[in-house]
Amino acid sequence: MAEQVDVVVVGLGVGGEETSGRLAEAGLNVVGVEPRLVGGECPYYGCIPSKMMIRAGNLIAETRRVEGIAGTSTVEPDWAPVAKRIREEATDNWNDQVAVDRLVRKGVTFVRGRGTITGPRTVQAGDQEYEVSRGIVIATGTVPLIPPIDGLAGTPYWTNREAIEADTLPATMIVLGGGAIGLELTQVYARFGVDVTVVEGADRVIAMEEPESSELAQAALEKDGVTFRLGSQAKSVRHDGDTFTLTLTDGGTVTGEKLLVATGRRVDIKGLGLDKVGLDPDARSIAVDGHVRAGDGIWAIGDVTGVGVFTHNAMYQANVAVLDILGAEGAPVASYHAMPRVTFTDPEIGAVGKTEKQARDEGLDVRTGITQIPASTRGWIHKAGNEGFIKLVMDNERGVLVGATSSGPTGGEVMAALAVAVHAAVPVHSLQQMIYAYPTFHRAIGEALKAF
Numbered sequence: 001m002a003e004q005v006d007v008v009v010v011g012l013g014v015g016g017e018e019t020s021g022r023l024a025e026a027g028l029n030v031v032g033v034e035p036r037l038v039g040g041e042c043p044y045y046g047c048i049p050s051k052m053m054i055r056a057g058n059l060i061a062e063t064r065r066v067e068g069i070a071g072t073s074t075v076e077p078d079w080a081p082v083a084k085r086i087r088e089e090a091t092d093n094w095n096d097q098v099a100v101d102r103l104v105r106k107g108v109t110f111v112r113g114r115g116t117i118t119g120p121r122t123v124q125a126g127d128q129e130y131e132v133s134r135g136i137v138i139a140t141g142t143v144p145l146i147p148p149i150d151g152l153a154g155t156p157y158w159t160n161r162e163a164i165e166a167d168t169l170p171a172t173m174i175v176l177g178g179g180a181i182g183l184e185l186t187q188v189y190a191r192f193g194v195d196v197t198v199v200e201g202a203d204r205v206i207a208m209e210e211p212e213s214s215e216l217a218q219a220a221l222e223k224d225g226v227t228f229r230l231g232s233q234a235k236s237v238r239h240d241g242d243t244f245t246l247t248l249t250d251g252g253t254v255t256g257e258k259l260l261v262a263t264g265r266r267v268d269i270k271g272l273g274l275d276k277v278g279l280d281p282d283a284r285s286i287a288v289d290g291h292v293r294a295g296d297g298i299w300a301i302g303d304v305t306g307v308g309v310f311t312h313n314a315m316y317q318a319n320v321a322v323l324d325i326l327g328a329e330g331a332p333v334a335s336y337h338a339m340p341r342v343t344f345t346d347p348e349i350g351a352v353g354k355t356e357k358q359a360r361d362e363g364l365d366v367r368t369g370i371t372q373i374p375a376s377t378r379g380w381i382h383k384a385g386n387e388g389f390i391k392l393v394m395d396n397e398r399g400v401l402v403g404a405t406s407s408g409p410t411g412g413e414v415m416a417a418l419a420v421a422v423h424a425a426v427p428v429h430s431l432q433q434m435i436y437a438y439p440t441f442h443r444a445i446g447e448a449l450k451a452f
């Protein structure tokens with residue numbers, strides 16, 4: 001017989017963990033279902049361990065910059081402390097007991113297993129069926145998208161999971177995909193001495209960002225010794241026991257000891273029972289409204305909604321869902337017009353809102369302003385490693401910024417000021433009257449605003 005509860009949260013990644021915990025703390029009877037690790041991709045295979053790797057790689061690069069500014073330095077890169085830190089400090093050896101205990105302490109009934117929707121108000125989890133009074137929250141995230149390349153299946157290729165778990169690094173590596181995962185990990189590997197070739201199907205890396213960002217990232221990684229094969233896809237893959245060989249659509253071949261496939265993510269919702277609640281199990285994502293409702297008594301949050309593969313989006317949507325489910329007065333309506341994101345390469349590439357192309361494609365009357373970080377006082381002082389720029393995208397009709405990119409030594413942090421401007425539609429005239437502290441990196445925002 002079905003057990004009566006208030007809410008079932010299916011998937012306990014960052015979004016599901018936050019939602020179930022908060023609803024339970026608010027006094028609801030909540031069941032949380034997770035077959036793998038409570039916390040999901042971000043703490044165990046994503047943001048946190050990858051940023052630990054990046055911190056280590058950046059320390060190596062900074063040490064090498066001592067030359068000519070502060071004396072001399074030598075550095076002997078060693079992957080062992082990085083792998084140890086990820087195992088011990090970040091992931092607890094990929095054990096989620098601490099996270100499970102934390103959730104249970106908040107009052108969530110935890111079920112280890114897959115959740116399947118069996119009807120408009122029922123979910124099967126483990127050997128128990130639950131009937132919900134308030135609703136079902138779908139927070140099942142994404143999995144690596146593996147392209148159907150001839151010969152790839154069955155080879156010991158890496159996804160982000162094996163890359164994060166790696167105790168040792170190879171001498172040579174092919175990275176398929178020059179997006180966020182590909183570039184962040186490639187730069188780390190290169191700084192630890194791996195000879196990396198990036199194969200990217202598009203004609204530029206991080207193609208969803210401004211072209212200037214693509215150029216900057218490519219140049220920075222080339223300085224680290226990375227080779228790029230742009231505008232070519234892998235036609236076939238061969239693994240002879242030791243080495244991968246990729247034959248590319250441009251006719252060339254690339255070889256490497258390891259192959260990291262970082263060609264995007266996909267939702268995994270086929271077996272979820274979405275058809276039982278009138279949703280399409282073959283959809284590329286679950287569409288949600290402003291209250292992240294996917295249907296009557298169904299909410300969806302995080303990567304599965306297709307809004308953006310970011311932890312901050314999962315947390316944002318979790319908050320929207322929690323307040324809607326609790327019937328809070330003035331529950332927020334989600335708005336994604338100021339979605340921030342940071343590609344944590346060195347230099348960091350922070351961006352918010354629309355790119356210039358997106359704004360033009362939407363028919364806006366676009367004006368742009370751009371300034372280079374090395375030309376700013378702080379950039380000039382910083383010297384080695386000062387590459388970067390600030391680009392502003394203005395809707396001329398409204399006189400507000402609709403997008404911006406801030407790249408440089410602290411590009412992601414400087415972006416915060418621009419995120420406020422885009423989020424709150426601060427008039428450009430007002431931004432031009434602001435005082436920008438001297439000599440900061442963010443003072444370059446004032447310089448870029450002079451274009452308007």
Ligand SMILES: Cc1cc2nc3c(=O)[nH]c(=O)nc-3n(C[C@H](O)[C@H](O)[C@H](O)COP(=O)(O)OP(=O)(O)OC[C@H]3O[C@@H](n4cnc5c(N)ncnc54)[C@H](O)[C@@H]3O)c2cc1C
Pocket residue numbers: 010011012013014015016033034035036037038039040041042045046047048050113114115116139140141142160181268272301302303304308309310311312313314344
């Ligand atoms: C290498 C890498 C680096 C990243 N770096 C960043 C970063 O720096 N900043 C950032 O913002 N984002 C980053 N991301 C993205 C971030 O990890 C995701 O956006 C975030 O984890 C999404 O959270 P989620 O809760 O939607 O899904 P997930 O974290 O994917 O969690 C979904 C959970 O649902 C479970 N599940 C699936 N199906 C079922 C089912 N039927 N029943 C029960 N449970 C199910 C899964 O096991 C999983 O644990 C990175 C991702 C990767 C891979």
Ligand SMILES: NC(=O)c1ccc[n+]([C@@H]2O[C@H](COP(=O)([O-])OP(=O)(O)OC[C@H]3O[C@@H](n4cnc5c(N)ncnc54)[C@H](O)[C@@H]3O)[C@@H](O)[C@H]2O)c1
Pocket residue numbers: 147176177178179180181182184199200201202205206207232233234262263264265308309310341342343344
């Ligand atoms: N710092 C961050 O916030 C951060 C870091 C890592 C990942 N993420 C998120 O994780 C998601 C997944 O990252 P990702 O890098 O896998 O995806 P992505 O979509 O960012 O990039 C994938 C790249 O692979 C290329 N590609 C696809 N198929 C190919 C093929 N067959 N051959 C060659 N190239 C091919 C695409 O053109 C694209 O440039 C992203 O959407 C990102 O938002 C975020």
